Amino acid sequence: MRTSRNRKITLNLAQIVAITATQKIKYLEWGRGTGKSTILAYFMLMMAKYMPRATFILVGCTYAQVLSNTLKSTKKALEFFGIYEDIDYVVGSSQGRRLGYKMPYEKPNNWNNIIHFSNGTVFQLVGLDNPNSSNGGRGINSSGILADEAALLDDEKLAINVKNTNRAIAKSAIHGDNPYLLSETYVSSTPLTKKGAWFLKGEELAKRKPEDIFFHSATAHWNLDNVRADYFEYMKDSYSSELVYNAEMLNIRPKEIADGFYPQLTEDHYYTNFDNDYLEGIPLTDLSGNVFNSKQDSDVIKSDPLIISVDWGANINAMTVHQLQDDTWFVLKEFFVKSPKILDDLFIEQFAPYYRTHTCRDLYMYYDRTGNNRIANSKLTFAEQAKELLQKLGWNVYLMTTGANPDYVLKFRLINSALKYDGKKNLPKIRINKANCPNLIISMEHAEAYDRGRGLEKDKRPEQRKGVEQEHATHLSDTFDYPFFAMFWDQFNGSSVKQEDLPISTF
The missing domain is CATH 3.40.50.300 (P-loop containing nucleotide triphosphate hydrolases)
Incomplete structure (x- = not known):
C-alpha cells in the first residue's frame, strides 16, 4: 500500500492475512x-x-x-x-x-x-x-x-x-x-x-x-x-x-498448574484501583516516567505505614509493598532489579522515587531469615544494611523478621485458607493489585508444590535454573509469604478452624 505521501509500505504475511480477513x-x-x-x-x-x-x-x-x-x-x-x-x-x-x-x-x-x-x-x-x-x-x-x-x-x-x-x-x-x-x-x-x-x-x-x-x-x-x-x-x-x-x-500456551503452591488463588483476588483523576490530568504530550508514581494509586492509604517484604539474591533482588486496611490485606506494588544491579538500586532507583510523596515515612520490613546473616567484612547484616540505606532516603525502618523460617506446609495451609475463606476463619481478605504486580501474579500462579520426602514444599528449583526468568520464579511469591505468615499465623493457629476445613494438597 501507499500512504497519502506516496511512501511505499511493506507488510509481513501475518499482517496481510489479518487485513484481508473479512x-x-x-x-x-x-x-x-x-x-x-x-x-x-x-x-x-x-x-x-x-x-x-x-x-x-x-x-x-x-x-x-x-x-x-x-x-x-x-x-x-x-x-x-x-x-x-x-x-x-x-x-x-x-x-x-x-x-x-x-x-x-x-x-x-x-x-x-x-x-x-x-x-x-x-x-x-x-x-x-x-x-x-x-x-x-x-x-x-x-x-x-x-x-x-x-x-x-x-x-x-x-x-x-x-x-x-x-x-x-x-x-x-x-x-x-x-x-x-x-x-x-x-x-x-x-x-x-x-x-x-x-x-x-x-x-x-x-x-x-x-x-x-x-x-x-x-x-x-x-x-x-x-x-x-x-x-x-x-x-x-x-x-x-x-x-x-x-x-x-x-505462542506455546502455559499449562495450568493443577497442584500449585497457591491452588486457592483466583481472579477474584485481583483488582485495579488507579486515581484516574490524576492520570487524566497528565498531558498526553508529557508522559515521562516520573509521572507514574504512587500518586496514581488509589489503593494506598498515604498517611499509614507501608509494609515491605524483600527477597535478596545473587541474580535478583525483589520486593513487594503491602498494607493491612481494615479486614483486607492489600499487595500494592512489586519491584525488582536483576544482576548486575544490587539491593541498593532496588531502593534508590525504584522504591524511593515511586513512594517519594507518601506522607507516612514508617516502613515495616520483612524478609527471609538469611537477611539476619552478617555481610562479609562488615558488622551489618543484610537487613541492617538495607535499613541504613532506607533511613538515608528518609524512611523510619523497623526490622520485623526473627527466628527460623516456618515450614512450607504451615505457610501453605495459612495462605490457602485465607484465599479460600476470603475474610472468614479469623483471617483477612487478600487482594493483589494486578496492574502493579503482574510478575508477582505469574510467580504465584506458576509456583508448584512438590514432596521430596520431607513433606510439602514450594518448588524452588526454578530459582536455580539458568533458563528461568527470575521475576517469574518463586522470589516474588516468597515476598508475599514472609509478612503474611509472620502477622497472621498465631491468630490462625489459635482459631477454631477444624483440621478438615483446611485446604489440602494432593501430595
Whole structure:
C-alpha cells in the first residue's frame, strides 16, 4: 500500500492475512516481533479513512497502561505509515479545530483522552479500570473497537463497558458495506495468567462462527524480513525464561498448574484501583516516567505505614509493598532489579522515587531469615544494611523478621485458607493489585508444590535454573509469604478452624 505521501509500505504475511480477513471481529494471538503495533495502527488508519468523523475506542486494561504503553507504541507505528502527530492528528487537546481539522459527528465533552485525526475521526482512549469517568466506555456511541494487550482485559468489564457502546451507525458509513463499521480487533500475545483465558476462547468462537469471527495465531517467524537474523536466539537469551519465551515468542500456551503452591488463588483476588483523576490530568504530550508514581494509586492509604517484604539474591533482588486496611490485606506494588544491579538500586532507583510523596515515612520490613546473616567484612547484616540505606532516603525502618523460617506446609495451609475463606476463619481478605504486580501474579500462579520426602514444599528449583526468568520464579511469591505468615499465623493457629476445613494438597 501507499500512504497519502506516496511512501511505499511493506507488510509481513501475518499482517496481510489479518487485513484481508473479512470478518469484523478479529482475535490476533501474535507473539513478540510479529507486528502487533503496526497492525493496530493500520486498522486505526483504515477506520479513519472509511469512516471520517466517526468515533472509535482504543481500549486497554487500565488507563495507566494505555498512557504508558499503548499510546507510545501507536504513535511510533503511525509514523511507520507516514502519519505524524501535530500534522495528521493531535492527542489530548482541542488544537485540531485551530489546525482546520474537521469535527466528529459526536464531539467529546473534553479532549484530554482523544486522538483526533484531521478528517474528523476520533479515537477515545479507554481504561477498563474506570468505566464511569470521561475515559470510560459508558455514554460513548462508538463505531468500532481496537484493543491492545487484550489478554490483560477483564472480559466482563469489556462486554459491559466497551462492547455495549459499539452501536453507532456513523453518517459516513450509511452508503455501501463498510468493512470497519462496528468492527472489533483484539491483539495480544499468549496470556500468561488465568485471566487471559477468555481471549483464547476466541479460537473456539471462530470455529463456531467462521463468517463473523476470525482467529489467527502467528509468531515473528512470519516477520523474518523485518527482524534481526538471530532474533529468536537473541530473545531467548533476553527472556532467559522458557515459560515466558514459549508464550510470548512461540505462542506455546502455559499449562495450568493443577497442584500449585497457591491452588486457592483466583481472579477474584485481583483488582485495579488507579486515581484516574490524576492520570487524566497528565498531558498526553508529557508522559515521562516520573509521572507514574504512587500518586496514581488509589489503593494506598498515604498517611499509614507501608509494609515491605524483600527477597535478596545473587541474580535478583525483589520486593513487594503491602498494607493491612481494615479486614483486607492489600499487595500494592512489586519491584525488582536483576544482576548486575544490587539491593541498593532496588531502593534508590525504584522504591524511593515511586513512594517519594507518601506522607507516612514508617516502613515495616520483612524478609527471609538469611537477611539476619552478617555481610562479609562488615558488622551489618543484610537487613541492617538495607535499613541504613532506607533511613538515608528518609524512611523510619523497623526490622520485623526473627527466628527460623516456618515450614512450607504451615505457610501453605495459612495462605490457602485465607484465599479460600476470603475474610472468614479469623483471617483477612487478600487482594493483589494486578496492574502493579503482574510478575508477582505469574510467580504465584506458576509456583508448584512438590514432596521430596520431607513433606510439602514450594518448588524452588526454578530459582536455580539458568533458563528461568527470575521475576517469574518463586522470589516474588516468597515476598508475599514472609509478612503474611509472620502477622497472621498465631491468630490462625489459635482459631477454631477444624483440621478438615483446611485446604489440602494432593501430595
